[in-house]
Amino acid sequence: MTPRSLLSFVRWYVREITGEAEYDRYLERHRAHSPTPPLSRREYERLRIDRRDADPGARCC
Amino acid sequence: MSRIGPGGAKARPKSVLVWTAVAVVGAVAWGVLALSRGEKISAIWLVAAALGSYAIAYRFYSRFIARRVLGVDDRRATPAERLDNGVDFHPTDRRVLLGHHFAAIAGAGPLVGPVLAAQMGYLPGTIWIIVGVILAGAVQDMVTLFFSMRRDGKSLGQMVREEMGPVGGAAALLAVFSIMIILLGVLALVVVNALASSPWGTFSIAMTIPIALFMGLYLRVLRPGRVMEATVIGVALLLLAIAGGGWIEGSPLAGAFTLSPQTLVVCLVVYGFFASVLPVWLLLAPRDYLSTFMKVGTIGLLAVGVLVAAPHLRNEAITSFALDGNGPVFAGSLFPFVFITIACGALSGFHALIASGTTPKMIQKESQVRLIGYGAMLMESFVAIMALIAASALEPGLYYAMNAPAGLLGTTAESAAAAVGKLGFVITPEDLRAAAAAVEEQTVIARAGGAPTLAVGISEILSGIFGGTGFKAFWYHFAIMFEALFILTTVDAGTRVGRFMLQDTLGNIWKPIGRVSWKPGLWGTSALVVLAWGYFLYAGVSDPLGGINQLFPLFGIANQLLAAIALTLCTTLLIKSGKLRWAWVTAIPLLWDAAVTLTASWQKVFHDDPKIGFFAQRAKYADALAAGKVLPPAKNLDQMHTVVVNSTIDGVLAAMFALLVLLVIGNALVVCVRAVRAREPLPTAEAPYVESRIVAPSGLFSTAVERRAPAYAGAAEGTGTGAAAGRDGEEAQAP
Known part of the structure; x- marks a missing residue:
């Protein structure tokens, strides 16, 4: 494992775990399934976080 | 394809050699722990025994469970693959999901429980944390995760209802709700005990609210979705807030942040209410990012600290309190109370709520339940071992001066030193004052709850490596802050989840309450939930007998009874799916857990020693009250009244929890007998087989x-x- 590949792994991991990569995934998915223009980042993130209003996700002791 | 796994089918000489070496290291470490008597041993032996045992258990036992018992099948599509909607169902990389799952299960529990259990010595705690996680805790998490995954991510309550019947289902739901209330009350009590009359701690925790609001707005308005940026800014502000607390303490503002426990209770209840009704993006989500980052960072820091500093354990291996059951921190003998107290690090029923629900909807391949279910729980157990080390490295005299109830210790350094001397440990009043001065707190006496003790332990370990003694106060408040931060995150999320459960249940009686968007219903149910846990919190701070002493066993019993419900469900499902001969894998931990927990409940309800039995305690104080007498540690008739009311409620709750769990187990027995007698396997709610089209590694590393x-x-x-x-x-x- 070179330092560079380690760095790119860390970057990939952090983007995944914080959910930053989700918008890219949404774009890819949207392009594949629908011809309509996709939501902007702002609109998408708003929807994404508002979903947690109904499902905050349990945190354990 | 379930055969794909580390090592392949045949054992290679290199792998045999490596695993033999691991086994030898583990065995030697256990040997040192078992044979050392009297001399002070290094914490490294505890770490080696734990890691060696985890490695062997993960490599062999979890693989056996995955392949033989559960029959994980990577040709079968998981719900994430079948129902992929990019929202709650989507196949997530196993390493990412491991991180999410670990962050969701790890919290204050594994840090607090072992600290309190250190009263019995380091050995009983170590053995139970390691053996318990291998044979019970990690098994419960993994098997629950597997069964929920096979049922499209259904929750524990839904699975009990569908697989056992409405009676068990209703009992499980009621148990989950009431257990959650106790959990929130006790966790909030830990925070209150850590912050009471500590302007430094109170200021830094109070600052987390504006920091979270700022992050929320940043992510909503300024830079949507840039979680990393917001978190980095948030953490930097948080560190500033901790440093700023030291300045506040010496400034005229200190008075405004020096709060009594009662005032803190009001603050927490009001805060909990707002956290539950405000939109998630504003407070809960950003706080969750902060707390997750701090959690993972601090646990990592602590692991480095323990390994580098390798402190010597000053605690005894087994104290006399373990045998005669009259310990000052919590009453009762080793069996069953050490198992009740440690709870989270070895076996935690709450994990069943996480392992059913969110995680199973995101798992890529069935075989990954081993890494995510079993693996994450081993990590949590290691956190518990580190907490035990931090507490056991402290001078025992200081440990008891911090953890015995205030009623016993009095308020001055002299009275506390005398009380600790009576317990058989030595500490001078000067030592106690010096300990408080080193962490810049007014006092360290009677700071029960585990958090302050752990913070002193952490500050000893970390200041030895980073910054020296001058940094002790910083590390102490850093540790307090991080514990309080994620306890408050649990309180936020727990209040909200409790509110949903209440809305859901009451919605069956009167429709509008069930609607998530109907404001009066939302406010009403939120208020009910915060008042419910707020009551226990208030009872905890005002109880002359010491809230932690009274309530922590109840919290432990509740958590372990929830584990009993989860293990009952797992055993029933194994039997229903025709795997009677493997049912012992969850049945043995269930029997042990039920024996421990029901014994503890029985003792808390019926024991005739007023220190242990709630009703014996009630009788003692009620009789004295009727005669107009005041019994210490109560100081007046009002406090006598408080004791009587609290012990009645605690006793009724302990009995109710046990009865609910017995109801679920009884219901399961009926279903199991029916399943064993039936010629064909009974129908289960398992989702039908669909062929999988993706291939992903099972283990942490791909082969x-x-x-x-x-x-x-x-x-x-x-x-x-x-x-x-x-x-x-x-x-x-x-x-």
Whole structure:
């Protein structure tokens, strides 16, 4: 494992775990399934976080 | 394809050699722990015994469970693949999901429980944390995760109702709700005990609210979705707030942040209410980012600290309190109370709520339940071992001066030193004052709850490595802050989850309450939930007998009874799916857990020693009250009244929890007998088989065989198609 590949792994991991990569995934998915223009980042993130209003996700002791 | 796994089918000489070495290291460490008597041993032996045992258990036992007992099948599509909607169902890289799952299960529990259990010596706690996680805790998490995954991510309560029947289902639901209330009350009590009359701590925790609001607005308005940026800014502000607390303490503002426990209770209840009704983006979500970051960072820091500093354990291996049951921190003898107190680090029923629900909807391949279910719980157990080390490295005199109830210790350094001397440990009043001065607190006496003790332990360990003695106060408040931060996150999320459960249940009686968007219903149910846990919190701070002393056993019993419900469900499902001969895998931990917990409940309800039995305690104080007498540690008739009311409620709750769990177990027995007698397997709610089209590694590292598969998804973004195989992180994946 070179330092560079380690760095790119860390970057990939952090983007995944914080959910930053989700918008890219949404774009890819949207392009594949629908011809309509996709939501902007702002609109998408708003929807994404508002979903947690109904499902905050349990945190354990 | 379930045969794909580390090591392949045949044992290679190199692998045999490595695993033999691991086994030898573990065995030697256990030997040192068992044979050392009297001399002070290094914490490294505890770490070696734990890691060696975890490695062997993960490599062999969890593989046996995955393959033989559960029969994980990687040809079968998981719900994440079948129902992929990019929202709650989507196949997620196993390493990412491991991180999410670990962050969700790890919290204050494994840090607090072992600290309190150190009263019995380090050995009983160590043995139970390691043996318990291997045979019970990790098994429960993994098996629950598997069964929920096979049922499209159904929750524990839903599975009990569908697989056992409405009676068990209703009992389980009521148990989950009431257990959650106790959990929130006790966790909040830990925070109150840590912050009471500490302007430094109170200021830094109070600052987390504006910091979270700022992050929320940043993510909503300024830079949507840039979680990393917001978190980095938030953490920097948080560190400033901790440093600023030291300045506040010496400034005229100190008075405004020096709060009594009662005032803190009001603050927490009001805060909990707002956290539950405000939109998630404003407070809960940003706080969650902060707390997750701090959690993972601090646990990592602590692991480095323990390994580098390798402190010597000053605690005894087994104290006399373990045998005669009259310990000052909590009453009762080793069996059953050490198991009740440690709870989270070894076996935690709450994990069943996480392992059913969110995580199973995101798992890529069935075989990954081993890494995510079993593996994450081993990590949590290791956190508990580190907490035990931090507490056991303290001078025992200081430990008891911090953890015995205030009623016993009095308020001055002299009275506390005398009381600790009576317990058989030595500490001078000067030592106690010096200990408080070193962490810049007004006092360290009677700071029960585990958090302050752990913070002193952590500050000893970390200041030895980073910054020296001058940094002790910083590290102490850093540790307090991080514990309080994620306890408050649990309180936020727990209040909200409790509110949903209440809305859901009451919605069956009167429709509008069930509607999530109907404001009066939302406010009303939120208020009910915060008042419910707020009551226990208030009872905890005002109880002359000491809230932790009274309530922590109840919390432990509740958690372990929830584990009994989860293990009952797992055993029933194994039997229903025709695997009677493997049912012992969950039945043995269930029997042990039921024996421990029901004994503890029985003792808390019926024991005739007023220190242990709630009703004996009630009778003692009620009789004295009727005669107009005041019994210490109560100081007046009002306090006598408080004791009587509290012990009645606690006793009724302990009895109710046990009865609910017995109801669920009884219901399960009926179902199991029916399943064993039936010629054909009973119908289960398992989702039908669909062929999987993705290939992903089972373990933490991918094997050569897995990487060669044409549909390999590797570290792809988890779109589930496998088409974008191996981008980004993939090349970093050295085996």
